[in-house]
Amino acid sequence: MEKKRDRISGGTRKLRGKMFFMWMISLLIPIVILISYNYMLYGPKAFIFLTNPEFFNREIWQMERYNSSEYTSRYFNNLILENPDSVLNVKNHDVILNEDEIRRYEMIVLIRRNDQVISVNDLSTKAGKEVTEKMKGLGGDVLPKFKGGMETNNQELFVKTGYVVQRQTDFYFNDGDEGSIFILRKFTNIPGRISQAVMQNLILIIGMMALMQAFFSYRMSREITRPIDDIIQATNQVRDGNFSYRMKSRARGVLNELVLAINDMIVDLDAGRKYRRQIEKTRQEFLANLSHDLKTPMTSIKIHIDAIRDGVVSTPEKMDRYLSNIHRKVQDMDSMLEELKTFSELETGIGNYTFYNVNFNAVMEDIIDEFRYDIADSPIEIRYHADLPEGETVEVDVEKMKRVVLNIITNSIKYAKTETLVIDVNMKNTVYNEVPAVQLSIKDNGVGVPQDKLDRIFEKFYRADEARSHQQPGSGLGLAIAKTIVEQHGGSIEAISLPGEGLEIIITLQKI
Numbered sequence: 001m002e003k004k005r006d007r008i009s010g011g012t013r014k015l016r017g018k019m020f021f022m023w024m025i026s027l028l029i030p031i032v033i034l035i036s037y038n039y040m041l042y043g044p045k046a047f048i049f050l051t052n053p054e055f056f057n058r059e060i061w062q063m064e065r066y067n068s069s070e071y072t073s074r075y076f077n078n079l080i081l082e083n084p085d086s087v088l089n090v091k092n093h094d095v096i097l098n099e100d101e102i103r104r105y106e107m108i109v110l111i112r113r114n115d116q117v118i119s120v121n122d123l124s125t126k127a128g129k130e131v132t133e134k135m136k137g138l139g140g141d142v143l144p145k146f147k148g149g150m151e152t153n154n155q156e157l158f159v160k161t162g163y164v165v166q167r168q169t170d171f172y173f174n175d176g177d178e179g180s181i182f183i184l185r186k187f188t189n190i191p192g193r194i195s196q197a198v199m200q201n202l203i204l205i206i207g208m209m210a211l212m213q214a215f216f217s218y219r220m221s222r223e224i225t226r227p228i229d230d231i232i233q234a235t236n237q238v239r240d241g242n243f244s245y246r247m248k249s250r251a252r253g254v255l256n257e258l259v260l261a262i263n264d265m266i267v268d269l270d271a272g273r274k275y276r277r278q279i280e281k282t283r284q285e286f287l288a289n290l291s292h293d294l295k296t297p298m299t300s301i302k303i304h305i306d307a308i309r310d311g312v313v314s315t316p317e318k319m320d321r322y323l324s325n326i327h328r329k330v331q332d333m334d335s336m337l338e339e340l341k342t343f344s345e346l347e348t349g350i351g352n353y354t355f356y357n358v359n360f361n362a363v364m365e366d367i368i369d370e371f372r373y374d375i376a377d378s379p380i381e382i383r384y385h386a387d388l389p390e391g392e393t394v395e396v397d398v399e400k401m402k403r404v405v406l407n408i409i410t411n412s413i414k415y416a417k418t419e420t421l422v423i424d425v426n427m428k429n430t431v432y433n434e435v436p437a438v439q440l441s442i443k444d445n446g447v448g449v450p451q452d453k454l455d456r457i458f459e460k461f462y463r464a465d466e467a468r469s470h471q472q473p474g475s476g477l478g479l480a481i482a483k484t485i486v487e488q489h490g491g492s493i494e495a496i497s498l499p500g501e502g503l504e505i506i507i508t509l510q511k512i
Contacts, residue, residue, distance in 0.1 A: 022220060025210035030205055072109065072500045073167045074098055076181050080171045083180060087111055093120045108163060110182040112143065113173060126264045140436075144168050146178045162186060227259055234262055242271035294336070296330035339477045342403070353488060360509075361386045361427065362436060367405050368425060379420055380413060386427040394438050394511050399483045404464040407478035408442045408505050416446030432492065442506035448497040457495055458483040479505075 075095060079086045086092055088111065096102060096109055102121065109120035109383075145169045167183040230247050237245035243266060247259045304322045313319045316499060345394040368384045375382070405425075411425055422445045430439040486493040489511040 009420070022216040026216045027209065028070070029212050030208040031275050033208060051164075070167075072102065072107075073169060073181075076169055084153045084171055084173045088113075088118075089212050097121050099251060106186045108184045109187075110143070110184060112180040112182065114177050117143070118503055143182060144180070146170055146180055207371070215422040223443070229261065231262060234266065238266055238269065243273065250501035258400065294333060297332050301326050301329050323386065339481065342477075342481055353400065355397055356397050357393050357395045358398060360396065361392060363396070363401070364405070364425070364427060364440070365393055367402050371406065371409060375413075380423070381421070382423045382425065384425045388427060388429060388438070392429070392438070393510075394509055396509065397485075398491060402490075404482040404507070405440075405442070407482045411478050412446060416444055418446050421446065430508060432510055436511045437491075438509050438511060440509070441504060442507075443502060448499055449495065449501070451497070454495055454497055458493070484506050 024478045045067050049143075076087055093109075098114060098118075102109070107121075111118050111120060144165060148168075153292075161184075163184040163186050165182055166185045167181075169181040171179050201267050234247045235247060245266065246263050304326050306315055308319070308322060364384065364386065368382055372382055380391070409423055413421065424441070424443045429437055430437050434441075458479050460477055483493050486507055489509055491507060493505065493507050496504045496506065
């Protein structure tokens with residue numbers, strides 16, 4: 001039971017962890033989708049602003065870190081050194097137009113002569129051509145001044161065209177006109193674009209988060225509410241008396257443990273209900289039998305007393321016989337009431353045990369000798385044999401073990417149904433639960449107990465002999481008391497019987 005509670009408690013923690021995990025997943029999935037979307041749009045640069053936002057400030061406004069246009073810049077430098085006017089020759093532009101980086105990064109090369117600006121390359125896309133047309137009209141303070149040292153308002157250029165100046169080369173044409181070559185690169189404000197994308201897709205993001213929350217909430221609610229519905233149905237079934245109902249395990253983890261625990265509880269309730277019915281039936285039978293057992297000696301006592309009062313008993317010998325019968329009947333009733341009291345104390349735990357480490361062989365010899373004295377005038381023989389080393393000790397409550405032996409022997413005498421009853425009491429060493437133990441066997445040569453009733457002889461109020469002997473009254477508690485005492489000693493008790501070969505009771509007690 002303790003392990004079951006621990007499993008349920010551990011499963012509860014797992015359920016809380018699972019709910020938190022699903023809540024986190026419902027938040028993270030929309031974020032992951034958004035990041036993936038921006039990665040597809042902007043590539044690895046979509047994440048640089050998270051770790052180094054200053055890098056973007058420098059790149060957007062001054063482009064300090066880009067060197068991808070160095071080949072183009074050197075190519076024009078060589079043309080300028082050979083012949084400055086050759087930079088305007090369209091044939092020399094083919095090399096630039098075929099450069100892979102120029103196409104890949106959609107770079108634009110501008111040539112400015114005095115205040116006139118021309119574009120070396122036209123982009124193939126419609127948007128690119130529009131940008132190129134815009135570039136042709138640029139001038140003034142937007143592009144850097146001649147020998148201005150890259151002093152330019154890149155922000156204005158970026159706003160107007162989406163491009164920024166990456167390199168500037170100043171030179172003089174052959175006629176002395178001022179010339180400048182600008183290499184412009186398309187640049188995207190990733191943080192701004194992401195912010196814009198977030199704002200543009202805010203409804204989509206909220207919708208995705210709501211869908212994720214709804215999906216996981218639905219999953220969790222079904223995982224939790226379905227077992228709860230099953231539990232409600234199970235409790236209703238049990239309330240209506242259907243103890244054969246069992247819940248189907250459709251959950252996992254703690255809820256499955258709960259389902260199994262409830263099924264076990266229904267089994268226990270059903271077993272308890274059946275046990276109470278059996279106890280009630282046995283109690284009613286016991287009360288009927290007890291009333292009969294008490295009524296029989298009381299009737300006999302009443303008859304004897306009436307005979308004495310009516311003067312029927314006329315001689316001292318007859319009076320002595322009548323009084324002896326009355327005394328014996330009173331002792332029978334007292335014995336039955338004493339057994340009831342003893343069993344009640346054992347069941348409720350009122351009867352205290354006092355254990356001593358004693359020579360169990362000597363204790364058994366005393367018990368047997370006392371019993372032999374009581375049956376000296378009867379045709380009953382009790383034989384005792386102990387195969388134990390000298391001084392072998394066992395920890396027992398002597399008085400209660402005496403009660404066990406007397407109850408077993410008395411039971412044999414009552415129900416043996418043989419003229420010459422022989423009771424063999426044997427004791428030897430054995431092993432019980434992997435520890436040294438003593439085995440005590442008490443066997444009679446009576447008629448025995450049928451196999452179908454053998455398992456019940458230790459039940460309280462039970463008697464294997466349905467046709468009770470009116471001359472042998474008893475409570476039906478003798479063997480039940482013996483079983484309770486032996487089990488309180490940490491031992492075991494069992495019965496073996498074959499038809500016509502008597503009954504053997506075997507008791508096993510640990511030595512220490």
